[in-house]
Amino acid sequence: MADQSAHPAKDPLARIAAPAITSADATPVRQRRAGAAARILSGPLPWLLPALGVLGLFYLYPIFEAVRLAFTDARLFDTETQLSMRSISSMVGSSTLGVILRNTLTYTVASVVGQIALGLAIALLVMRAERARLRGTLALRTIVLAAWVIPAIANGIIWQLLFSEAPFGAINSALRLMGVAPVAWLSDPSNAMTSAVIATIWQGTAYSMILLYAALKTIDPALYEAAAIDNARPWERFWFITLPHLRAALVVNAILILIMTLNMFDTILALTGGGPGRATEILSLYAYGTVFQNFELGRGAALSMLLLVISLGLTVVLIALLPRDRR
Amino acid sequence: MGQVELKSIHKSFGPTAVLDDINLKIADKEFVVVVGPSGCGKSTLLRVVAGLEEASSGALLFDGRAVNALSPGERNVAMVFQNYALYPHLSVATNIGFGLRRAAMSRREKREAVERTARLLEIEPLLKRRPGALSGGQRQRVAMGRAIIRNPAVFLFDEPLSNLDARLRMQMRSEIRGLHSKLPTTTLYVTHDQVEAMTMADRVVVMNAGRIEQIGTPSQIYDTPRTTFVARFMGMPSMNMISARYDGDALVLPDARVPVPADWPERLGPWVGRALLLGLRPEHLSLRASPGGVPATVDLTEPTGSETLVYLHHGDTRLAARTPPDTRLRRGDQVHLDLRLDRATLFDPDTALALPTLPADPSKTGETV
Numbered sequence: 001m002a003d004q005s006a007h008p009a010k011d012p013l014a015r016i017a018a019p020a021i022t023s024a025d026a027t028p029v030r031q032r033r034a035g036a037a038a039r040i041l042s043g044p045l046p047w048l049l050p051a052l053g054v055l056g057l058f059y060l061y062p063i064f065e066a067v068r069l070a071f072t073d074a075r076l077f078d079t080e081t082q083l084s085m086r087s088i089s090s091m092v093g094s095s096t097l098g099v100i101l102r103n104t105l106t107y108t109v110a111s112v113v114g115q116i117a118l119g120l121a122i123a124l125l126v127m128r129a130e131r132a133r134l135r136g137t138l139a140l141r142t143i144v145l146a147a148w149v150i151p152a153i154a155n156g157i158i159w160q161l162l163f164s165e166a167p168f169g170a171i172n173s174a175l176r177l178m179g180v181a182p183v184a185w186l187s188d189p190s191n192a193m194t195s196a197v198i199a200t201i202w203q204g205t206a207y208s209m210i211l212l213y214a215a216l217k218t219i220d221p222a223l224y225e226a227a228a229i230d231n232a233r234p235w236e237r238f239w240f241i242t243l244p245h246l247r248a249a250l251v252v253n254a255i256l257i258l259i260m261t262l263n264m265f266d267t268i269l270a271l272t273g274g275g276p277g278r279a280t281e282i283l284s285l286y287a288y289g290t291v292f293q294n295f296e297l298g299r300g301a302a303l304s305m306l307l308l309v310i311s312l313g314l315t316v317v318l319i320a321l322l323p324r325d326r327r
Numbered sequence: 328m329g330q331v332e333l334k335s336i337h338k339s340f341g342p343t344a345v346l347d348d349i350n351l352k353i354a355d356k357e358f359v360v361v362v363g364p365s366g367c368g369k370s371t372l373l374r375v376v377a378g379l380e381e382a383s384s385g386a387l388l389f390d391g392r393a394v395n396a397l398s399p400g401e402r403n404v405a406m407v408f409q410n411y412a413l414y415p416h417l418s419v420a421t422n423i424g425f426g427l428r429r430a431a432m433s434r435r436e437k438r439e440a441v442e443r444t445a446r447l448l449e450i451e452p453l454l455k456r457r458p459g460a461l462s463g464g465q466r467q468r469v470a471m472g473r474a475i476i477r478n479p480a481v482f483l484f485d486e487p488l489s490n491l492d493a494r495l496r497m498q499m500r501s502e503i504r505g506l507h508s509k510l511p512t513t514t515l516y517v518t519h520d521q522v523e524a525m526t527m528a529d530r531v532v533v534m535n536a537g538r539i540e541q542i543g544t545p546s547q548i549y550d551t552p553r554t555t556f557v558a559r560f561m562g563m564p565s566m567n568m569i570s571a572r573y574d575g576d577a578l579v580l581p582d583a584r585v586p587v588p589a590d591w592p593e594r595l596g597p598w599v600g601r602a603l604l605l606g607l608r609p610e611h612l613s614l615r616a617s618p619g620g621v622p623a624t625v626d627l628t629e630p631t632g633s634e635t636l637v638y639l640h641h642g643d644t645r646l647a648a649r650t651p652p653d654t655r656l657r658r659g660d661q662v663h664l665d666l667r668l669d670r671a672t673l674f675d676p677d678t679a680l681a682l683p684t685l686p687a688d689p690s691k692t693g694e695t696v
C-alpha cells in the first residue's frame with residue numbers, strides 16, 4: 001500500500017518531486033561534464049554496441065588478421081614471420097591461379113544459375129499445384145528442403161556414391177539398365193565439373209525454392225485473374241506479373257547463393273577433392289589446400305583476400321540490379 | 328451483341344452450395360446490379376460469368392451460345408476488380424493498353440486508343456506513372472480504362488467503389504452511369520450497397536444465401552418487395568414490419584385497429600382471421616396532429632437536415648418514420664401515426680413471401696422513376 005501511494009502517477013506531490021529525486025541520485029558533477037557523453041548514450045549507439053562487439057570480434061578481426069597475414073610469409077607451424085610481399089606476388093605470378101579462377105567462374109556461374117532456375121521452377125510448380133488444390137505440395141516442399149538439411153560434406157559423399165563408376169554406382173547402374181553406356185562422372189576431367197555442379201545444385205535448390213516460393217506467395221492472385229480476362233498467355237503472365245514481382249527476391253537470392261557457392265568447398269572436397277588433376281579445384285578449395293596441405297599461411301591468406309574482393313565486387317554489381325526502392 | 332443468360336447455375340465449393348439455381352437473363356446493353364449481404368455469393372456469380380470459376384452445373388449463354396467451356400480470355404468480357412488488380416510494374420498507359428496486345432491494330436492505333444480512353448476518363452496526365460503512384464480514385468479510373476478499351480461484350484464490376492470515400496463514391500457512381508450511356512454495353516455490377524443498386528441499375532437482382540430473392544426495376548424492388556428479406560434489405564431505414572391480423576374490415580395491430588382501403592376486403596378474403604406482416608416504408612408513416620390512428624412512443628430522432636427520422640415503438644414493434652425537417656420530438660413523447668395502407672405490402676409470416684394478391688393494381692404502386 002505504501003509503495004502505491006509513493007508511485008509518481010498516483011501521488012501529485014510525488015510527481016512534482018520526482019525529477020528532483022532523480023537528479024539527486026545521479027552525481028551532478030559528472031552529469032554536467034558529460035553532456036556530450038549523455039547525448040551519445042541516449043542515442044542508438046549503446047543498443048548497437050553488443051552486436052558491433054560480436055561482429056567485430058568474430059568477423060572484422062579475422063578479416064583484419066587475414067589481411068595482415070597476406071602481407072607476411074607466414075607458414076602454418078612457423079611462428080617466425082616477417083613482413084613481405086612474397087605471398088601476394090607468388091600468388092599473382094602463379095600459373096595455377098588462372099586455372100583456378102576459370103574453374104571458379106564456371107562452377108559458380110553454373111551453380112548459381114542452376115540453383116535459381118531450378119528453385120524458381122519448383123516454386124512455380126508448387127504454387128501451380130496449390131492453386132489447382134492438388135494434394136502433396138507440403139510433402140514436396142518438405143522433401144526438397146530435406147536436401148538443404150544434409151551437411152555439405154555428406155552431400156558430397158552421397159553424390160560420390162551416386163556418381164561412382166564402380167559396379168554399385170547408382171546412376172551408372174540406372175544408365176546400364178536403360179541400355180546407355182556408363183559415364184565417367186568423376187574420373188574424366190571434362191565431366192567432373194558437371195558432376196560437381198549437379199551435386200551443388202541439388203543441395204542448394206531448396207534454399208532458392210523456399211525464398212522464391214515466399215515471394216510468389218505475396219503476389220495478389222487477382223492480378224493473374226485480370227490477366228486471364230485480358231487473355232494473357234502463360235509466358236505473358238510470367239513476364240509481366242511474376243518476374244517483375246520477383247526481381248528483388250531473385251537478386252537477393254543470387255547474392256546469397258553467390259557468396260555461399262564461392263565459399264563452398266566441402267561438397268567438392270568430399271566429391272572429387274578438386275580433381276582429377278585440378279579439374280574441379282576452385283578458389284576456396286585452393287586456399288584451403290594452400291594453408292592446410294602446403295602450410296603456406298601467408299599465401300592462403302592472400303588467396304582468401306582475393307576471394308573476399310571477388311565476393312564484394314559481384315555483390316555490389318548485383319545490388320545495382322535491385323529495384324530502386326529496395327536498395 | 329451482349330445478351331447474357333444464366334440457366335439454373337449451381338456452384339458449390341466442396342459440400343457448401345454457394346450459388347443455388349440462379350436464373351437470370353440480361354438484355355443487350357442492360358445495366359444489371361446484383362446486390363445482397365456479404366457472403367451471399369455475388370462475387371462468385373460474377374466470377375462464374377467471367378469464367379474465373381466454373382459452374383458446378385447449369386448453362387451460361389452469351390447471345391444464345393454456351394460459353395461454359397470458354398476460358399475467361401475467350402469470352403470477351405472485361406472486369407473491374409474490387410482492389411483494381413492493376414499490374415504494378417507496368418505504367419498506366421501499358422495497363423490500359425494491356426488488353427490490346429493481340430488486337431489487329433498498328434502500334435499507333437493502339438497508342439491513340441489508350442489516349443482516347445485516358446481522355447474519356449480524364450487521366451491523361453497520369454499515363455506515364457506506375458499504379459503505385461496513384462490515388463484510389465485514379466486507380467479506379469485506370470481499372471475502368473483497362474476494361475473499356477477492349478470494347479467488350481460484357482462489363483463485370485465487383486464492388487468497384489467500396490474502397491473509395493463517400494464523396495468520391497457518389498461521383499464515380501454517376502460517372503459509371505454516364506459512361507454506360509456514352510458507351511452502352513451490357514453490364515453486370517455487383518455491390519452490397521443498396522444505394523448503388525437503386526441509383527445505377529436498369530434492373531436490380533437481390534440475392535440472399537446463394538439464391539435470387541427478386542429481380543426487378545429499382546422501383547419494383549422498393550415498392551413491391553417479393554419477400555421480407557428484400558423488404559428489409561432495400562431501403563434505409565428498412566421497411567417497418569408490423570405483426571397484424573385482418574378481421575374482415577380492419578387490420579388489428581398490437582394496440583390499434585386500422586380501417587383498410589376499400590378494395591382490400593375483396594382481395595383479402597382468404598386471410599380473414601390469420602396472422603399477417605404489414606410492411607410499410609418509413610415515408611408511409613406520418614405523425615398525426617390529433618389522437619387516433621396508431622399510438623407510439625418516441626425512442627430517438629435523427630435530424631438529417633432535409634428530413635427528420637423518428638424511431639418509435641408501438642407495443643413491442645420498432646418503427647421508423649420519415650418526417651418533415653421541423654419535427655420536434657423527444658424521447659418518451661407519445662405520438663399518433665397515420666399509416667398509408669394503400670402503399671403497404673402484406674407478407675405471409677410463415678413463408679416470408681408477399682401476398683400474391685396485394686397490391687394487384689400496378690397503377691396503385693406508383694411507378695415513380
Ligand SMILES: Nc1ncnc2c1ncn2[C@@H]1O[C@H](COP(=O)(O)OP(=O)(O)OP(=O)(O)O)[C@@H](O)[C@H]1O
Nearest residue numbers: 340345363364365366367368369370371372518519
Ligand atoms: N474458393 C472458395 N472456396 C470455398 N468457399 C468459398 C470460395 N470462394 C467463396 N467461398 C464462399 O462462398 C460464399 C460466397 O462468397 P462470395 O465471395 O461470392 O460472397 P460475396 O457475396 O461476394 O460477399 P462479399 O460482399 O463479402 O464480397 C462465402 O460463404 C464464401 O465463404
Ligand SMILES: [Mg+2]
Nearest residue numbers: 369370371485
Ligand atoms: Mg464479393
